Amino acid sequence: MEKNSAPLGGLSIDLGRVAHTVTKALDYVGVDDKSHGRRVGLVCHRISHYLGWDRQTRHFMLIAGMIHDCGVSSTATHQKLIDEMEWVGADDHCLRGAAFSRSFAPFAPYSTVIRHHHDRWINLPDHLDAQTKEFTNLVFLADRFDVVRAGFLADHQNFEVLRARDQLTGLLAPHVGTLFSPRLFAGLLEAVQKHAFWMELEDEFLDGAIFETLAYWDHWIDLGFDDIIALGEMVSHIVDAKSPFTHYHSLRVADLTHALTGLLNYPPQQRQLLRMAALLHDVGKLRTPDEILEKPGALSESEHDLMLRHPLDSKVVLTALFPNTPIANWAAHHHEKLNGSGYPYGWSGDQIDAETRVLTICDIFQALCQKRPYRPRLPVEEVIKIMSRMQDNGEIDADLFALVLSHRDVLYQIAIREG
Numbered sequence: 001m002e003k004n005s006a007p008l009g010g011l012s013i014d015l016g017r018v019a020h021t022v023t024k025a026l027d028y029v030g031v032d033d034k035s036h037g038r039r040v041g042l043v044c045h046r047i048s049h050y051l052g053w054d055r056q057t058r059h060f061m062l063i064a065g066m067i068h069d070c071g072v073s074s075t076a077t078h079q080k081l082i083d084e085m086e087w088v089g090a091d092d093h094c095l096r097g098a099a100f101s102r103s104f105a106p107f108a109p110y111s112t113v114i115r116h117h118h119d120r121w122i123n124l125p126d127h128l129d130a131q132t133k134e135f136t137n138l139v140f141l142a143d144r145f146d147v148v149r150a151g152f153l154a155d156h157q158n159f160e161v162l163r164a165r166d167q168l169t170g171l172l173a174p175h176v177g178t179l180f181s182p183r184l185f186a187g188l189l190e191a192v193q194k195h196a197f198w199m200e201l202e203d204e205f206l207d208g209a210i211f212e213t214l215a216y217w218d219h220w221i222d223l224g225f226d227d228i229i230a231l232g233e234m235v236s237h238i239v240d241a242k243s244p245f246t247h248y249h250s251l252r253v254a255d256l257t258h259a260l261t262g263l264l265n266y267p268p269q270q271r272q273l274l275r276m277a278a279l280l281h282d283v284g285k286l287r288t289p290d291e292i293l294e295k296p297g298a299l300s301e302s303e304h305d306l307m308l309r310h311p312l313d314s315k316v317v318l319t320a321l322f323p324n325t326p327i328a329n330w331a332a333h334h335h336e337k338l339n340g341s342g343y344p345y346g347w348s349g350d351q352i353d354a355e356t357r358v359l360t361i362c363d364i365f366q367a368l369c370q371k372r373p374y375r376p377r378l379p380v381e382e383v384i385k386i387m388s389r390m391q392d393n394g395e396i397d398a399d400l401f402a403l404v405l406s407h408r409d410v411l412y413q414i415a416i417r418e419g
Contacts, residue, residue, distance in 0.1 A: 012220055012221070012222050012223070013220070013221060013223060014214070014219045014220055015063070015106050015219040015220075015221050016059070016063060016214040016217070016219035017211075017214065017219070017320070018106075018231070018321065019041075019063045019066045019067050019107075020038065020066060020210060020211075020214075021317060021320040021321050022066075022067060022070065022235065022321075023037035023038050023041065023066040024037075024038065024317070024320075025238075025283055025317045026067075026069055026070060026072065026238070026286065034150065035203055035206055036069070036143075036146055036150070037065070037066050037067065037068065037069050038066055038206055038207070038210060039146050039149075039201050039206065040065040040066065040068060040069075040139065040142045040143050040146050041061075041062045041063065041064070041065030041066030041067075041142075041210065042062065042065070042201065042206065042209055042210055042213070043065065043142035043145060043146060043191075043201070044062060044064065044065035044138050044139060044142045045058050045059070045061055045062040045065070045213055046191045046197055046200075047138060047141070047142065047184065047187040047188050047191050048061045048138065048187070049191070050187045050190040050191050051183070051184070051187040055216065055217060056217065059213075059214070059216075059217045059219070060109075060110075060135070061135065061138060061139075062210070062213060062214070063110060064110045064113045064114070064135065064139055065138075065139050065142055065143075066210075067097075067101065067107065067110060068097070068113070068114055068139045068143065069093065069097065069143075070096075070097040070100050070101060070107075070114065070234075070238060071092075071093035071094060071095065071096030071097025071098070071099075071100060071114070071238075072093045072097070085144060085147075085175070085179075086118075086179070087118075090118040091118060094114060094115050094116065094117060094118055095115065096241060097111075097114040097115070098111045098112070098115035099111075100234050100237055100238060101114050101234075103230055103233065103234045103237070104227070104230045104231050104233075104234040105227060105230065106221055106223075106227070112128070112132055112136065113132070113135050113136045113139055114139075115136075116128070116136040117136050117139040117140050117143065118140060118143075119136065119140070120178055120179050121133075121137050121140075121177070121178065121179055121180050121181045122177070122178055124136065124137065133181075134181060134183075137180060137181050137184055138181075138184050140179070140180065141172070141180045141181070141184050141185065141188060144172060144175075144179070144180075145168075145172060145188060146201075148168050148171050148172060149161065149168060149201070152164060152167075152168055158198075158199075158202050161198050162195060162198055165193070168192075169188065169189060169192060172185065172188075173185070225272065228276070229272075229275075229276070229279075231321075232276045232279040232280055233251070233279060235279070235280055235283060235321075236250035236251060236254070236279040236280055236283075237251075238286070239280075239282050239283050239285060239286060242285065242286060242288075242293065243290060243293040243294050248417075248418055249282065249367070249370060250279050250280065250281065250282055251279065252366045252370075252414065252415050252416075252417060253278045253279075253281065253359075253362050253363050253366045254275045254276075254278040254279045255414050255417070256278075256362035256365060256366055256411060256415060257274050257275055257277075257278040257358060257359055257362045258271060258274075258275045258278075259407075259410070259411065259414055260358055260361075260362060260400070260403065260404070260411075261274055261275075261358060263403055263407065264403070270355065273325060273326065273355075274330065274355050274358060274359060276322070276327050277318075277326075277327045277328075277330035277331045277355075277359060278359055278362065278363075280314065280317075280318055280321075280327070280331055281314060281330075281331040281334050281359060281363065282310065282314065283314045283317050283318065283331075284309070284310035284311060284312065284313025284314035284315075284316075284317065285310045285313075285314075286313075287309070287310065287313050288306065288307060288310055289306075292306065292307060293373075294373045295373060295374070296373045296374050297374060298374075308343050308344060311331070311332045311333070311334065311335055311343070311344050312332060312344055314328070314331045314332055315328045315329070315331065315332035318331050318332075326355065329356075330353075330355050330356050330359055331359070332344070333345070333347070333352065333356045333360075334356060334359045334360050334363050335360070336348075336351075336352050336356065336360065337360075337394075337395040337396070338352060338357075338394055338396065338397065339393060339394035339395055341393075341395060342395075357396070357397040357400055358400060360396065361387075361396050361397060361400045361401065361404060364390070364396065365383065365387065365411065365415060366415045368382075368383040368386060368387070369383055369412060369415035370415070377416065380408055380409065380412040383408075383412070384405060384408055387401060387404070388401075
């Protein structure tokens with residue numbers, strides 16, 4: 001995905017692959033990785049081909065379709081969206097998704113489509129031009145088509161869809177002219193006649209079809225460092241929106257990391273890279289069910305075991321977004337402890353580098369300072385008391401904790417800041 005790694009000056013990225021990676025992270029919200037966003041993107045592309053749209057427009061629709069649900073961080077919302085043809089609460093995630101996409105300039109052109117992708121065809125706002133109305137309605141049609149397909153496959157084998165074309169499109173047909181544009185639906189009817197259309201939507205072939213399609217257009221763009229930070233912040237907002245109890249967590253951990261590395265006189269490049277890792281360290285929690293993140297009591301053994309996977313889920317996403325940088329490793333290791341009691345690797349001592357130690361101590365400090373479902377926000381004295389015990393147990397870096405202790409009041413104000 002990366003041509004040149006230059007964290008201070010910028011980065012060259014393939015926007016299509018970035019969209020794919022963000023979408024794959026969002027697919028975690030379905031818990032069992034339903035690949036919904038990626039399928040919607042590919043369906044949009046295939047239908048637009050039969051509509052006679054040019055290649056640039058087809059690729060626009062591929063990316064728009066892939067990232068259309070960037071406002072969905074909640075497993076409960078995800079379930080509603082796959083259970084019902086229309087859901088009264090759908091507009092909330094459209095608003096969030098539009099705001100998230102606008103915050104990262106390369107995704108901003110897709111924000112209007114994202115904003116209205118659950119609007120009925122007959123109710124699309126008058127201020128939208130004819131082309132934009134078709135773009136946004138195509139995403140809605142592809143989205144609902146994928147929901148119908150997934151419902152069928154809950155009780156059938158993949159190959160059985162080939163003889164159920166009319167049955168599945170028939171479930172959408174009554175909504176043509178109200179929910180969906182007749183012209184777009186005609187494009188769907190033409191697309192579904194091809195065997196490859198259905199087979200490419202299977203997980204075995206899906207990513208290959210997307211990457212092959214992406215290869216037909218140059219999606220490389222140059223990002224300045226501000227854009228790179230904006231990408232990180234957009235993804236961190238998506239993660240933090242998953243639960244009110246993790247709201248702003250990633251941003252505040254990033255702020256603490258930046259403050260602490262300043263006190264440590266880290267060079268600018270290291271501070272910037274580590275701040276990015278802090279912003280995105282919990283992206284793997286998109287896969288953690290809401291009821292676990294928001295549970296007011298102790299986790300069961302199985303719930304605890306499920307939580308243990310989020311660092312490696314984070315590593316997969318961040319390796320794809322920022323290859324050839326240490327960002328993914330720092331994020332993946334932030335639950336390791338110096339005495340070997342952490343996870344997922346159980347590393348200890350010198351196996352844990354200095355940057356990971358900084359991220360770890362900032363994550364712990366902010367989590368203790370923040371309101372959680374099982375306790376209120378802790379005062380700074382209680383935070384220090386808990387972390388002192390962790391230092392005595394050999395879990396965290398003693399020198400870093402001494403630095404936190406000497407600047408605890410300033411760091412506490414950073415940790416509890418909202419907005």
